[in-house]
Amino acid sequence: MLKEKESKKLIHKKKLICLDMDGTIYLGNTLFKGVKETFEYFKKHDISFVFLTNNSSHSLPFYVEKIKGMGIECTIDNFYSSIETTIKYLKDQQVKTLYVLGVKSFKEQLKKYFVLLDENSDEIPEVTLVSFDTELIYEELKAACLYIQKGSGFVATNMDHRCPIEDGFYIPDCGGICKCIEMCTDKKPLFLGKPEPEMIYQVMEKFKVSKEETMIVGDRYYTDIVAGLNAGIDTVAVLTGETKKEEFLIQERKPTYIIDSIADLVELFQK
Numbered sequence: 001m002l003k004e005k006e007s008k009k010l011i012h013k014k015k016l017i018c019l020d021m022d023g024t025i026y027l028g029n030t031l032f033k034g035v036k037e038t039f040e041y042f043k044k045h046d047i048s049f050v051f052l053t054n055n056s057s058h059s060l061p062f063y064v065e066k067i068k069g070m071g072i073e074c075t076i077d078n079f080y081s082s083i084e085t086t087i088k089y090l091k092d093q094q095v096k097t098l099y100v101l102g103v104k105s106f107k108e109q110l111k112k113y114f115v116l117l118d119e120n121s122d123e124i125p126e127v128t129l130v131s132f133d134t135e136l137i138y139e140e141l142k143a144a145c146l147y148i149q150k151g152s153g154f155v156a157t158n159m160d161h162r163c164p165i166e167d168g169f170y171i172p173d174c175g176g177i178c179k180c181i182e183m184c185t186d187k188k189p190l191f192l193g194k195p196e197p198e199m200i201y202q203v204m205e206k207f208k209v210s211k212e213e214t215m216i217v218g219d220r221y222y223t224d225i226v227a228g229l230n231a232g233i234d235t236v237a238v239l240t241g242e243t244k245k246e247e248f249l250i251q252e253r254k255p256t257y258i259i260d261s262i263a264d265l266v267e268l269f270q271k
């Protein structure tokens with residue numbers, strides 16, 4: 001932990017706050033207390049914010065509607081997902097052909113930039129890309145495994161093994177689907193979403209800010225906080241989600257700050 005004087009100096013340099021959504025600003029459809037005031041503070045002090053999500057099964061307009069509906073002023077520029085991260089990464093790598101396990105809306109977005117091959121192509125795709133595919137069928141899974149064994153690259157949007165749904169149950173997420181492919185091919189994917197730092201690097205570039213000027217706030221250690229640690233930026237853990245304070249404290253690499261809820265962020269800035 002930083003001494004108070006040092007932390008005061010650093011926190012006032014922040015120009016971009018990266019935020020997780022679920023468990024950080026809301027749970028289900030209920031916004032946490034004090035969230036609106038926190039965003040008003042950002043606006044008043046010219047601090048930009050961006051929500052980072054690993055979920056590739058919804059496009060950004062979906063989130064704009066959801067967050068706006070909860071009463072927070074935002075535009076599409078306040079969101080960045082593993083979809084944008086993946087597209088930019090693959091474009092930077094000059095990849096042209098893909099085989100994709102993903103929902104229709106994700107594939108439509110990819111088609112603007114890449115040639116998407118199907119299950120029956122003679123050509124081996126440069127990259128086989130796996131995402132949170134809630135429309136997955138066995139033939140597609142089989143094709144992905146065959147392409148990877150024949151030399152196609154193996155890239156995945158995010159490493160989450162499972163996605164929580166209602167009543168405490170889970171469904172397979174991207175990382176879970178990748179596990180199945182790994183068992184078959186003996187190859188490991190390159191993951192791009194949180195906790196990999198790529199998404200944070202890309203938003204820092206987009207908002208033209210430095211590491212010192214950037215901070216991430218989230219409720220999960222292994223995705224949000226580790227993403228921040230891997231990117232070399234300050235991290236703020238909130239206790240409104242699924243991780244308890246003790247779980248943050250036992251980590252060798254601890255968050256820079258631990259606060260009860262995002263409502264306490266303003267206090268951190270005002271110290």
Ligand SMILES: [Mg+2]
Binds near residue numbers: 021022
């Ligand atoms: Mg969360």
